[in-house]
């Protein structure tokens with residue numbers, strides 16, 4: 001078997017993609033910015049920067065801090081708000097040769113439902129990712145993704161607004177991510193994105209002040225990869241819906257860890273900042289890796305490292 005015969009296609013909810021690579025929200029613009037460097041027809045999907053009901057200026061600067069194996073960010077969901085976005089941005093997405101997934105954030109259940117409904121109604125948007133790592137202002141600022149009831153309420157409300165594929169993005173900043181995953185699945189999620197950034201902080205020892213304008217931020221990049229692989233492994237055992245694994249993926253070997261842990265697709269975020277060719281290189285190398293082992297389809301290796309693993313969705317139609 002040669003690499004061109006290997007099937008890398010994946011199904012995530014109703015999304016059928018030739019390539020198993022998503023570009024992480026907030027790390028790839030809308031794809032347009034990367035088009036001079038990357039053939040967008042050779043990636044699966046771009047997840048857009050999260051959009052909210054009202055415009056947001058974002059956090060005070062500095063918003064990014066370099067760390068030994070990744071970075072801390074506290075952008076603060078800077079975006080022009082859904083109305084401006086629909087009027088000015090969304091039309092362009094029809095030209096993309098890959099799927100375009102809208103990402104919705106909010107500060108109340110109503111916010112999420114409203115923004116989700118407005119965005120999902122557009123033909124240019126293939127699916128919706130729900131970024132539930134936001135504080136609920138009506139609930140003492142508790143993060144939606146960190147509480148089972150808040151997760152259930154927000155996913156149910158978003159689900160009611162659209163039949164399009166709904167991907168719920170989970171936070172690693174919990175003690176039982178599998179429990180939250182089960183709640184999201186029961187509330188109507190078609191797929192789960194695992195994981196968002198890990199909370200962190202850095203302090204300037206000259207000024208004795210936090211280095212981020214927001215004080216705390218989210219850690220991404222290779223530093224969080226083992227945390228993310230474990231989260232995918234645990235979530236894959238808990239749910240029957242597909243998982244988009246993410247956190248520090250830079251190489252084909254990194255990507256394989258996620259597939260073997262139980263992810264049906266992968267997402268690349270921070271890695272794109274250092275090398276925009278990573279997604280295409282991973283697709284090429286995955287095909288070569290599988291061909292060398294006589295494996296005809298990427299789907300055959302999903303969850304293989306997950307002992308006692310039985311996720312019917314992920315084995316659907318495949319032997320091996």
Ligand SMILES: Cc1cc2nc3c(=O)[nH]c(=O)nc-3n(C[C@H](O)[C@H](O)[C@H](O)COP(=O)(O)O)c2cc1C
Pocket residue numbers: 024025026027049050073075077103131169195196197219220221222224246247248249267268269270271
């Ligand atoms: C600068 C930056 C901005 C981000 N913005 C968003 C966002 O708007 N919405 C979201 O759901 N995730 C956001 N993320 C999280 C990423 O999409 C991704 O889930 C996370 O960084 C882990 O993957 P990575 O290590 O490959 O970056 C952001 C990450 C970074 C580094």
